[in-house]
Amino acid sequence: MSEQDYEYLDAPEDLSQIPVPGKLVRQTREQRGLSIEDMSARTRLTDNVLHMVERDDYLGMGEPVYARGYYRKCAEALGLNGDLLVEAYERHSGTMSPVPTIDQRPSIAYREGPGRVALAVAIGLILVVFAISALWLWDKDGAAEAAAQTAPSPVGAIPTPQPSTAPVERPARTEVDASSRNEAPMQSPLVTPAPTLAAVTAQPTPEVRPTATPQASAAAPAAAPVRPEVRVEVQGGEAWLDVRDPSGNKLLYKLLQPGSVREFTGQPPFKLSLGRADNVRIWVQGQPVEFKAQIESDLRAFFYIDAQGRVSDEVTP
Structure with missing residues (x-):
């Protein structure tokens, strides 16, 4: 199918001029001499899905993202333009993707003439104010420094003592009487005599009481909830991913192209809904997750x- 076949797509209100995408797929398949089984081998879609595509069973194909993927696979197998075929599906099914709007603020247009003069005057006033402030600060600092240099010493200041150079007179030594040398030495009041053995044994032995072990005043704080890191890669073809936490918050909700990588963290267990799940690879905390047993015949x-990367068909406690 060429680009000229879809020139009428610029007029979405006239649906009678837009070919039905499923009918176009069936006619092209028959012209190529291909059977449903041949298409299934080329697109890796089941016979049931291909019949729904050719009948334009939009409700049976499920979410619009899955239907777009089915039409793109058929377009690749038949040599059609996938973008135009998907656009025809969106026009007939009423699932046109909303075009994001950008809030663009108007640019500021500079006025000519008196506007420039006013700007120059304002800049000049700012420079004058800045110069006056700098001069005032400089004069203030200079006056403070001069006052500090000429200020007298404070009253009552304690002078620094100077060492004396006068000779020190020592008292004359007196002779000690020989008889006094045989007297008992004087006991210094600062020296306490050592206790005798009898005095030590007579003192009572202090009672040793066991020290009470303090009890824990409060229980240990509860451990913080585990928020594992999840890594998702898309290989081999595009895939749709819908990942949500237990509260229903969307952690990932997007159609990803081949080579896309997404990383996120959240509160497990995570609920995953995948389209073209065979193109998806998942790691939890750096460990690969095996979920081939959960892939259905239509590749959903x-x-x-859970937090350890274990897979289950329903939430486990």
């Missing part, structure tokens, strides 16, 4: 992942 998968 619905399962849960």
Whole structure:
């Protein structure tokens, strides 16, 4: 199908001029001489899904993201333009993707003439104020420094003592009487005599009481909830991912192209809904997650992942 076949897509209100995408897929398949089984081998879609595509069973195909993927796979297998085929599906099914709007503020237009003069006057006033402030601060600092240099010494200041150079007179030594040398030495009041053995044994032995072990005043704080890191990669083809936490918050909700990588963290268990799950690879805390058993025949998968990367079909306590 060429670009000229879709020139009428610029007029979405006239749906009668837009070919039905499923009918176009079926006609092209028959012209190529291909059967449903041949298409299934080329697109890796089941026969049931291909029949829904050719019948334009939009409700049976599920979410619009899955239907767009089915039409793109058929377009690749038949040599059609996938973007135009998906656009035809969106026009007929009423699932046109909303075009994001950008809030663009108007640019500021500078006025000519008196506006420039006013700007120059304002800049001049600012420079004058800055110069006056700098001069005032400089004069203030200079006056403070001069006052500090000429200030007298404070009253009552204690002078620094100077060492004396006068000779020190020592008292004359007196002779000690020989008889006094045989007297008992004087006991210094600062020296306490050592206790005798009898006095030590007579003192009572202090009672030793066991020290009470303090009890824990409060229980240990509760451990913080585990928030594992999850890494998702898309390989081989595009895939749809819908990842939510137990509260229903969307951690990842997007159609990813081949080579895309997304990393996130949150409160497990995570609820995952995948389209083209065969193109998705998942790691939890750096460990790969095996979920091939959850991939259905139409390449969709619905399962849960806990904090250790374990897979289950329903939430485990």
